[in-house]
Amino acid sequence: MxxxxxxxxxxxxxxxxxxxxxxxxxxxxxxxxxxxxxxxxxxxxxxxxxxxxxxxxxxxxxxxxxxxxxxxxxxxxxxxxxxxxxxxxxxxxxxxxxxxxxxxxxxxxxxxxxxxxxxxxxxxxxPIQVSSKMPPPPQLAEVQRGLDVLISVTDLSGRLEPRAPPPAERMRAGAELLKRGVSVTLFVRPIIPGVTDKEVARLLLFARELGYRRVVFGTLRVTANIAKRLRAFGVDVAPYTSELSERQVPIKYPKGRFVAAARELGFEVLPASCAANVVAHGQACALCGWGPCGDVKKLRTDPDDVKEYLEYSGYKSEVEIRGLRVRIHGRISRLDKIFIEQATRMPVEAGEY
Ligand code: SF4
Ligand code: SF4
Known part of the structure; x- marks a missing residue:
């Protein structure tokens, strides 16, 4: 393999x-x-x-x-x-x-x-992706063909990021990289109720004027502490979550209208940050239910390649490719399963030791 x-x-x-x-x-x-x-x-x-x-x-x-x-x-x-x-x-x-x-x-x-x-x-x-709230350095243009840079913002005011440089500054620096042929994705994450929604149209318009054409919307995850800090900034997440503890939980806040607004402006809306990395590198992935992402024709896996790896690792199992899944007839370790999934970008069905 x-x-x-x-x-x-x-x-x-x-x-x-x-x-x-x-x-x-x-x-x-x-x-x-x-x-x-x-x-x-x-x-x-x-x-x-x-x-x-x-x-x-x-x-x-x-x-x-x-x-x-x-x-x-x-x-x-x-x-x-x-x-x-x-x-x-x-x-x-x-x-x-x-x-x-x-x-x-x-x-x-x-x-x-x-x-x-x-x-x-x-x-x-x-394939490398980097996400940043600082203006990304121009040297990124030389790192790797297809490198994806995520410019992370929650709104244009940056009022929840008081010590970070203003969002417009990081977006402009991202636009300089765009001009040099780097893939730069607007990463609206996390969506903050009552903050991001108030000015998402302005934010998307500004991004489009700067040359951005790809966007990912990310969900806010909260703990009791984060909810308390957000309250000090005038944001109440209580209506969007039923439990607050030390554990991070995603808030229930629909993204539908953000996606619709972005599509209307001509943005390609991707389901997750990894999708931006995959698309920027001209690749594909079918590893999770949000995909498949990218050009799935590029996901061809030769079952003999997987078989060769399994034999090398001490297994004697038949391998089939069914649609966008790898089916292994037999049991393999969790670690080998993850490795084959990473190597093929397809879910592996197999018994596990
Ligand atoms: S404080 Fe802000 S910039 Fe720093 S790690 Fe957290 S989200 Fe990122
Ligand atoms: S299919 Fe792959 S690239 Fe697409 S969202 Fe899932 S893990 Fe990310």
Missing amino acids: EAWKAKQRAIKALEERLREEERAEARRDHHARRPPRPCGITVHTGVGCPLACAYCYIYDMGFPGAATPYKLSPLQLAYAIAVNPHVAVGERGTLVAVGSVTEPFLPETREKALQYMQAVAAFLGN
């Missing part, structure tokens, strides 16, 4: 460039162990964030209000991802999402974020 061979090649190339203690540190890191989320394998460019957006969930997760660059070197980070047994390596491998529990382009972490993306692009080649 090509993703498996690409993984071995990447591991070897990186091992030749890293000392044993650097490899050991990378192998112990969570990037080397975590299974990918639906948006892909998330890359932490730093720890903590000082921007204190009212709806942010990282403080409830124990992250601090100051940022420090993540401890791994760029080559160690690429190596950690390559050795992660869940991750398929290569151009059509696991999606890489940069900027999940911090802001990647803070002055403290910006250099490292760029170096991480450059290392992933050079040694792994996986």
Whole structure:
């Protein structure tokens, strides 16, 4: 299977460039162990964030209000991802999402974020996406063909993001990248009741004037703490959620009219951030019920490839491709199932050990 061979090649190339203690540190890191989320394998460019957006969930997760660059070197980070047994390596491998529990382009972490993306692009080649509330740096145009940049906004005023640069500033910087041929997606996330809905038409119009043509709308997830912080900003989420606890729950707020308004203005509306990564790279994915996304003709998988990987891993199972699903006749481990799903971008049906 090509993703498996690409993984071995990447591991070897990186091992030749890293000392044993650097490899050991990378192998112990969570990037080397975590299974990918639906948006892909998330890359932490730093720890903590000082921007204190009212709806942010990282403080409830124990992250601090100051940022420090993540401890791994760029080559160690690429190596950690390559050795992660869940991750398929290569151009059509696991999606890489940069900027999940911090802001990647803070002055403290910006250099490292760029170096991480450059290392992933050079040694792994996986499709990269980065999301930001800071103006994205122009160097992004050189990182990877198809790189997707998500410009994250909740409204034009930015009143719930008082320490972040104004939304118009980040949108204009994104538009500069658009002009240089980079895929830049407007990421209206999270939708805040009573805030985003008041000016979504203005926001979309402004984005369209700047050249944006792709948008993703994201749901707000709340804990009791987030609801309390939002109340201090005059936002009441109580009507949209029945439970508030330490657990993050998505609020029930219909997105239909946001989607309709965007389509009317000619935007391509994608169901999730990962879809923007897939489409920007001219690829496809059928891994979840929100898809399939992209050009599904590109999802052809040769069952013999999967069989070869299974044989190599010690299984003797027949493999069939049924529509956009991989059917394995026999039981395989959860880890192998995830790896094959990542390598084929199709759900795998199999018994599990
Ligand atoms: S920029 Fe992102 S990580 Fe930082 S506070 Fe805002 S939402 Fe949280
Ligand atoms: S099918 Fe689309 S929405 Fe679902 S995981 Fe794939 S890219 Fe994301």
